[in-house]
Amino acid sequence: MAGTTLVLEGLAKRYNDGPPAVDNLTLSVAPGELLGLLGPSGCGKTTTLRMIGGLIPATAGHILVGGRDVTSLPPHKRDMGIVFQSYALFPHMDVAANVAFGLEMRGLKRAETADKVAAALDLVRLGHLARRRPKELSGGQQQRVALARALVIEPTILLLDEPLSNLDAKLREEMRAEITDIQRRLGITTVFVTHDQAEALAMCDRIAVMEHGRIAQLGTPHDIYEHPASEFVADFVGRSNRVAAQSRPDGSIALGDHVFHGPTATPPGAVTLMIRPHRIELGATPGPDWNTCPGVVRRVTYVGDLLALEVEVAGALFHVERPTQPGIAAPAIGDATSLSWRITDTLAFPRAA
Numbered sequence: 001m002a003g004t005t006l007v008l009e010g011l012a013k014r015y016n017d018g019p020p021a022v023d024n025l026t027l028s029v030a031p032g033e034l035l036g037l038l039g040p041s042g043c044g045k046t047t048t049l050r051m052i053g054g055l056i057p058a059t060a061g062h063i064l065v066g067g068r069d070v071t072s073l074p075p076h077k078r079d080m081g082i083v084f085q086s087y088a089l090f091p092h093m094d095v096a097a098n099v100a101f102g103l104e105m106r107g108l109k110r111a112e113t114a115d116k117v118a119a120a121l122d123l124v125r126l127g128h129l130a131r132r133r134p135k136e137l138s139g140g141q142q143q144r145v146a147l148a149r150a151l152v153i154e155p156t157i158l159l160l161d162e163p164l165s166n167l168d169a170k171l172r173e174e175m176r177a178e179i180t181d182i183q184r185r186l187g188i189t190t191v192f193v194t195h196d197q198a199e200a201l202a203m204c205d206r207i208a209v210m211e212h213g214r215i216a217q218l219g220t221p222h223d224i225y226e227h228p229a230s231e232f233v234a235d236f237v238g239r240s241n242r243v244a245a246q247s248r249p250d251g252s253i254a255l256g257d258h259v260f261h262g263p264t265a266t267p268p269g270a271v272t273l274m275i276r277p278h279r280i281e282l283g284a285t286p287g288p289d290w291n292t293c294p295g296v297v298r299r300v301t302y303v304g305d306l307l308a309l310e311v312e313v314a315g316a317l318f319h320v321e322r323p324t325q326p327g328i329a330a331p332a333i334g335d336a337t338s339l340s341w342r343i344t345d346t347l348a349f350p351r352a353a
Helices: 045-053 097-106 112-124 139-151 169-186 197-204 221-226 229-237
Strands: 006-013 022-029 033-038 060-063 080-083 155-159 189-194 206-210 213-217 243-247 253-255 258-262 269-274 292-300 305-312 316-324 336-342 347-350
Touching: 006 045, 006 292, 022 045, 022 213, 033 045, 033 169, 033 197, 045 080, 045 155, 045 189, 060 169, 080 139, 080 197, 080 221, 097 112, 097 139, 139 155, 139 169, 169 197, 189 197, 197 221, 197 347, 206 221, 213 221, 213 229, 221 243, 229 269, 243 316, 253 269, 258 292
Parallel strands: 033 189, 033 206, 080 155, 155 189
Antiparallel strands: 006 022, 006 060, 206 213, 243 253, 243 269, 253 258, 269 347, 292 305, 292 336, 305 316
16 A cells, blocks of 8 residues: 655635635645644644535635545545544444445455455454444454555545544553554554644654744654744643743743843843743752752642652743652742753744734
């Protein structure tokens, strides 16, 4: 099942006279790549996926698969497999019949259909449940059936619409790894829609972070997380402190009487200072490439593997996360301490007037 290039050119969707749900979106997905569309509700990610799959018409733009324009083709002629958030299994059919449905609609002979269904169910490790009905399966098993049904037609493009959102946290982690393993084994070009940044970071080769129907940033998980292009991206992808501060003419950042430095100079004016909580050291002796400042502990929360603290600095609260360790006492509320973080971990974005 070889991957195929997917290209979106100026893709747009507008409903009536409202603002565009998707606005002039252009991107290319390489053969065998798993691309994530990540963003909050209403950002246009699911609308984009549905236009790719032919489930809703595009207002403008083009969708090309392997160089062929499929923008006006119906879904069954686009050679794509789709896994929906709700799984969309037929309750009156058993597992094998659900998986066989797409093949039967394509007119395959019964023996060939049976062979392909068996292979697809083996791929998702459900061959032993072929005669069960969907209501007799767990959520994870239903998700595997939906994946097998999408893959059995041997599509050139796989579309996943928030496929893990109905699963509990532990099962979600297991299915992340399973879907990624299958996708890489088959080398199928895949577009994965999610609002969960942890899923996107763990599963995707590249991520398109969407905001108001546009791509706010496109890059690898490392690029998106370590080098966010905007305050929106830094805040949405991962946890971050957001503190109002001032950038000075020399490019440094002032918070009260404290002065910090970032990896690049920020234009003078009001900025949002952002540091990820787990990158902040508590009570450490910093080196020359670190920022540091005194603070007072205002809140301590034990969450098992982490100790979450709020530390006040110049009237602002910084969230700090520290791994718990046996035998090491937690700071007490009211304790004086210091915060330190690397200059390279300092983010600052101009604030709108």
